[in-house]
Amino acid sequence: MGTLLTISGSPHVHSSQSVRKIMYSVFYAMIPAMLVSFYFFGLDAVRVMAISVIACILVEYLIQRYVIKGDLTINDGSAIVTGVLLAFNVPTNLPTFIIIIGAVVAIGIAKMAFGGLGKNPFNPALVGRVFLLISFPVQMTSWPVIKPLFAALKTDAVSGATLLGFYKENFDKIATTQETVHDFISAGLPQYDELGTVVSHQVLNYQDLLLGQMGGSMGEVSAIALLLGAAFMFYKKVITWQIPVSYLASSLLFAFVFWLIDPELYLNPVYHLMAGGLMLGIFFMATDMVSSPMSAKGQIVYGIGCGVITMVIRFWGGYPEGVSFAILIMNAFAPLINTSFKPARFGVVKVTKA
Amino acid sequence: MKQSSVHYKKEQIVNDVMIYAVISLSAIGVAAAVILFFVAQKFKVIEDPRIDTVQEALPSANCGGCGYAGCRAFAEAIVKAGSLEGLNCPVGGNAVMSDVAKIMGLEVEEKEPMIAVLRCNGSRENAPQKVKYEGAATCAFAHGLYSGESACPYGCLGLGDCVVSCDFDALYMDEITGLPVVIADKCVACGACVKACPRNIFELRPKGKKDRRIHVACINKEKGAPAKKNCDVACIGCGKCVKVCPFDAITLVNNLAYIDFEKCKLCRKCVEECPTNAIHEINFPPRKPKPEIKAGASEKPSPAPEPKEMPIATEIKANN
Amino acid sequence: MGGVHPPENKFSAGVAIESLPVSKRVYIPISQHLGAPSTVLVKRGDEVKTGQLIAKSSGFISANIHSSVTGKVFKVDEVMDQSGYRRTSVIIDTSDDVWDDGIDVSSELVTDISLSKQEIIQRINDRGIVGLGGATFPTHVKMMVPDGKKAEYLIINGVECEPYLTSDHRLMMEKGEEMLIGTSILMKALGVENAMIGIENNKPDAIGHLTQLAQKFKGISVHALKVKYPQGGEKQLIKALTSREVPSGKLPIETGCVVDNVGTAFAVYEAVQKNKPLIERVVTVTGKAAKKPSNFLVRIGTPISDLIEKAGGLPENLGKVIGGGPMMGKALMSIEAPIVKGSSGILLVPDEEAHRTPPKSCIRCGKCITVCPMGLEPYLLAQEIKHEFYEKAEKDRIMDCIECGSCHYTCPSGRPLLDFIRLGKNKVGQIIRTRGKN
Structure with missing residues (x-):
C-alpha cells in the first residue's frame, strides 16, 4: 500500500454541504434582485455594487493578513454576500467614500472584531447600513429617481421619495386633517430636482411595487426578484421556513390589525410588504445563519419578534423603515432565545409545571 | 411648529428642579446606606x-x-x-x-523539587507512522478510538492535551518528533499534564542533583516482540537493567522496567546496558570513551546501535 | 424527527450470499460482546472441533464463545483488534472441518418449536447468541424481561439504514423462512403475541418476500418504513412502529418492546432448532474501492484480509477500511484483524473519499439540531465538551446521544461534532458512575 490508512471516528461519509456552497447559493439567489437594480438604477447601481463587494473582500483580506495573521477565508464567499447585502441596503446615488466606510464597519467592526465568520452576534451588512444611516442621514435617505435602462427620462427630477418615507412625513398631517392615506398615495410621490423643489409626482400602482419600479435602496425594490431568490434558497435548503414565515405572518398580521382599526390612518399591509426593505429583510437578512437562533422553535420566536418590532418602528418610530433595526434588535436576543427554546428532546415527556 | 406653549420663569425652574433632585438623591443615599449596613451585619462572614x-x-x-x-x-x-x-x-x-x-508558626520539611518527565520516546523516527489520524485534536478522544498512529497502545498520541493543560507554558509539541517537550525552567511540577494525559505517560520525578536524572522513557507493557515491532526504543522487558543495577532501584513488572527515584543513585550503569536505549540520562556530562566496553559490545552478535540524537533527552532551556 | 439521507450505494444488494472457505488460521477474541470478557477454556495444543465451546460466559452480561473451526489451538495470546489494541484471543490452526456432536448441519427446515420458554432462553445463552446489529448485547439478557415490566411487542430490525451494507437484506431474501421461525421462537421466549418486522422502503423485494412468507406465521407482520437514516436505531424504530418514545435514560422494555436484528433472529433459529452456536455470520464486503462487492457467510475469527482477497483483492487506491457501515462503523487499524460477532460489513474506501475536510468555524446554521434524531444540540454539546463543562453537557442530555453521526454528516463546516460528543459521553459516564458509588 502506498498510502497510509486513515483513522477517524464515525461517520466516515459527509454530505456535500459546505460553508462555501451555502454562501455562493445565497449569492446566486441575490442575482435576480441585482439585475433588477441594474435595470432600474443603471450604472450607478453597478458602481455601488462593485465598490461594496470589493471593499468588503479587501477589508477582510487586510484584517486577516495583517491584524489577525490567521488563515485566509476570503474565498468562502461570506465577504461577497456581506458586500452585496450592504449594497442592496443603500441608495444608488451614495458617494463612494460612504460605501467604503460602510464596508469597513460591516466587515471590520461587525464581523472581524468578533473573530470572523460564525462569531459575529449581529448581521454585518445591517450593522454597516445602520451605521451609515445614523452617520449620513441625508445621503442615506435621498433616493434616486428610477431611470430604466431603455426608457427615455420623463422628468428633470434627480431624487424621489419612498412610499414609507413619504407616509412617515405626512403621518401627523393625516391624523389631524380629513385626508386619508389613500388620498396621499393616489396623488403620487413627489419627485425633486437639485434644488429640492417638487417637479412632478410618481403615481404608484401594485404592479410597480411588484416589479420594483419605485424609489428605494437598490436591492429592496423588486418583490418578484427577491421572491425568486428566496425560492432558490429554499430549493438549496439554505434557509428553512421558520424565520421567513413567522416574520412575514407576524408583520402582516400586525399591519393588518391596525389597518382594520383605521384604514384611513394606516397603510395597508400590501404596501408594507412590498414597499421598503421588508422582503429583503425577511428572506436575506433575518435568515442569516450566524446571527439568528439555532432551533426551529427559537427561529419562530425570533421571526415574530422581528415582525412586531419592524411594524412598531414603522408606525410609531422615528424612522420610516424598521427592518434593519428590528433584525439587529432580535440578533441581540438570539443567544437568549437559544438558551430558552431548546429543541423537543426525544423520550422526554413534557411535565406540566407544578 | 410645536414650540412648548407653557412658560416658566427660568429661575423658578432651576430652583425647583435642583431642590427636588438634591432631596430625592439624598434620601435614596441614606436609605441605601441603612440597608447596606444591616445586610453587611446579617451576612458577615468571620474568617481567620x-x-x-x-x-x-x-x-x-x-x-x-x-x-x-x-x-x-x-x-x-x-x-x-x-x-x-x-x-x-x-x-x-x-x-x-x-x-x-x-x-x-510551623515547621516544614524540605521537599525535593520535581519535574514532569515524558516516559515515551516514540518519535516519528523511532515509531514510524502506520496510519493517519483525522478528527478532533484531543488525545482523550483518540485514546478511546484507536491505539495510535504508530500502533503502540501505550505511546504518546501526539495531539497535545498536555500542552493545553499546562498553565505555565512549560510544554510544547516538537514538530519533528511529534512529542511534547518539557521546558525544565518553566515546569513547576503542578501535575496538570499527568492528569491530562489519557495514557499516563507523564510522571513527576525529582529534578535531581545538578538537574541530573535517569528514567525509563517507555511505559509499554507488551511483550518484547510486539513492543519492538511498533517502536525501536521501546522497553522490551529484557531485565538487563535490573541485573546491572547495584542499588536494586529497578523493578520489572509486566514487561516494563521502572526506576525508583528514591533508590536510584544516578550511576548510569543501566543506561549503557539497555539494548533499545529506552533508559534516558539527562544533563550528564559526555562519557569518557571506554575502549574495553566498546570491545565488549562489538563481540555481541547484534550490537546495540549508537545512541541516536534524541531531542527529548536534551534539556531545553527557556532563557537564552 | 431529524435524520439525514446519505447516498445509499448498496452495490451488493443483488449479490447472493457466498460461503467463504475456512481460513488457515483464525483468531477468536474472547471479548466479542458487550459485557465481561469470557473465560478461556482451552490451552495451547488442544484439539478443537467446529462448534466446541472454547470460552465460557463469565457473568450475567457475557456470552459463550465457540470454536468456529476444527483444528489445533496454536496459542492463546493478545492479538490486535480492529482498533489496534491487543485483546486476548484464541488462535487456532485449522484442519478439515469436523462439527461438534449434536449440531444439525443439514439445510433441512425445522418448523416445529419443541422447546419451552425457559429452555429456549437457556439454549440462546448456551449457544452464545448476541445481538448481530452491531451492539452485540447478549440476547438471552434481552429475553429476560425484568419484574414489573411486560413485553408487548417483539420488533425485528430489518431496516439496515446504513449505506452500503446489505448483509441483513440478503439474509431476509435468502433465509426468510428460517428468520421468521427464529422470530416465532423469540416471541415464545418473550411470551408476546405480536411481532413486527420493520424494513426500509428501499428494499421492496425483501418487503414483498417477507410479507408473503409471514402469512404462514401467526402474529408476525411486516412494515415498510420511510427511508431515513437512522431509521434502524432501536429507539427510532420503536417510535416508527408503535409511536412510543423510549424515555430518556431508560431501556426499550419501558415501552413494552424488545428489538432484535434479523441476523439475531436467524442465529436464534439455528441455535434453537439446529443446536448450532453462533460461529458464522453474513458480512458485506463493499465500498467504492471494492473490486467485487460481495456478501459472505464467514466463520468468526477469519482475518479481514481473507475477505478482501476473496472480494477481488486490495485496491491500489485504498484510503480507509471501515468495519461496519459508513455512518457508525469503525475505521480499522489493520486488515489483519479478525471478523467478530458484531462485524456486519467491511467497507473499502478509496483514498479520495477517505479524508475529512479540515474543520472551519461553526456558522451557527442549526443543521445539526435539525437532523439530530434525539432532539439534542450537537454544536452546543461539542463546545461544552471542548471546554470541559461536563455537568452542563449532562444537563443538555449528552447521554441521550445514540452516536448516529447525523450531526457530523450534515455539518457544512465539517466540524468533528461526534468526536467531541463521544469523548463527552465517556467523561460524563465516568462522572455518573463515580457519583453512583458515593
Missing part, C-alpha cells in the same frame, strides 16, 4: 485572618497542583488543618512553603 496572609504568600497561579481548587482553597485548607503535613505547593516550592510555615 491568616487565610488572607497565607494566600498572599502563595504564588496565585491557581493551577490546582496542590490538589485544591486554587490558591485560596489551599490557604483555607492549610489554616484549617493547622499543620503542613501532606500539603505542598509545587509551584512555589520550598521557598513559598517555608514562608507559609513561618506565618503558621
